[in-house]
Amino acid sequence: MSTVAISAPTYMSFRDWTMLVLLGLLWGGSFFFARVAVLEIDPLVLVLLRVSIAAAALHIYLSVRGPSFATALPMAGAFFGLAMLNNVIPFSLMFFGQTELGAGLASVLNATTPFWTVILANAFTADEKLTGRKLAGIGLGIAGTAVMIGPGLFAGLGGPVWAKFALVGTAMSYGCAAIFARRFRALPAPIVATGQLTASTVVMVPVVLLTGGLGMLADTSPQAWASVVALALLSTAIAYILYFSLIASAGATNASLVTLIVPVFAILLGALFLAERLALFELAGMALIGSGLVVIDGRLLRRRTD
Template sequence: MGEGAVNRVMGPLEWGFLAGLSVLWGGSFFFVGVAVGDLPPFTIVFLRVALAAAVLHLAIRALGVALPRGRQVWTAFFGMGLLNNLIPFCLLVWGQTQIASGLASILNATTPLFGVLVAHLLTEDERMTGGKLAGVALGLAGVVTMIGPDALDGLGGGVWAQLACLGAALSYACAGIFGRRFRRMGVAPMATATGQVTASTILLAPLALWIDRPWTLAMPGWEVWAAMAGLAVFSTALAYIVYFRLLASAGATNVVLVTFLVPVSAILLGVAFLGERLEPSHLVGMGAIGLGLMAIDGRAFAVLRRRRTAGAGSARSLQ
């Protein structure tokens, strides 16, 4: 699946996009947590993509961005919508009805591990290395440390919900590989985001109507509608514009690293706006995540290896 080589080492712009994406997606767990008490899973997911699609269609019309019409690109939009929206959104939302959000976010943070494995199997330019595996392990350990080992207490129960969250992580990883084709097709990130959520809306509409029967539900309060608006506009529409921009330039392995940064963003936002405390475990976890990202990026360790090799060479020449 060689849909065009990408930059395997991210620059400052890509790291900025990754941090921004983590903030946008970090809010999704909060928004879902508010909505899940009043709305069933398929209705939440359908409203999320339908509202996001409406926002993006208005945006591309205002900006004069053309949406492709060919059968090949729309087949790809539906494939991306299935892997990146329908499957993982439904699995995660359903999983959060059975297990704590902290455990769900830890299981979701296995996405980079699946991403490294899937990219190694299906691409030629994003191969697995020891540094990547070590970085993924460090990052995952950092997420567990930040959220707290107590979140792992739920591993003994809710097995199907946990498998659902792991299935969502695998689906996200596969979507990262599948989505590389849009760069080769020459589809702009905003058009890709619009096409994907539009296809997802079409796929999800019959499921939400058949399973949830939303016309039988009580009208939610304004808090739920506010959460759905935030989920659609920020955590979906804007997030996917950033996602596809980053995927086109940095590749699938790098873009899924965002799941390590989502807990970091959530905690820092809580400290900044909700008066929460920054605990020592948070700092330790952030440090582990930082080391993991450095190991996956590889440049810092490559510089250290070159300096060590140069130092050893100089020492031998003096003997």
């Protein structure tokens, strides 16, 4: 990964924070969709379905609204690198890990993404350097995620070690992808999202054909198919447009903060649509995550010290 000398803003704008929250909502739902789908669909097949349906939807979008996808062709090789780091590797590791781990522990391990991102950004970029404020805020966010999961976290701690390492690998791969994606800042976000997902589809087709996991699709329930479509359109196609827009405007480290708020929305969606009651420890965890984001943003603390 090469050093990119494009300066990132000191503070995130209101638009950036809005995109971050909306992205957290979309990816918060992905844990529910994936958990339902992976019970009936092989993890590698689920990866292929997720990226291929999302890629097809984005190509239709570009053909209607533009810009032309031809602008992505000169960077085709780089898109395959981004596809491996941001889709193929993390999706596969996540779905395999979720066959053994609950969504709670998976959320906590996935929430370590900003930690890996800030370490990598410090090493490979000129404008996103490690600061005590960032580390403190990320630490608060990860701690808040663990508190928010509460007893559900301890219930999932007994899973196999390989599944936990799979989720840590997911977070590390996302961190690498956030830094790698900086090189696409000159391209519109829909082009970057389409290029990445198209390359991911090309990679996953032979993988799935060789593993022979397509046979079980004939018996897949309508509920699982609905989860696949939601996962592809909402949590992938639309979400990645937001994600690449956020990287371009706020930087890799700030974009990775979305993994801290994903568990918040996962729990809130459960309370809203599944009639699950919010416990005190969940609210306390959300408060810690909010405090971590305030520390990372820095503006409120700066006003208090001025």
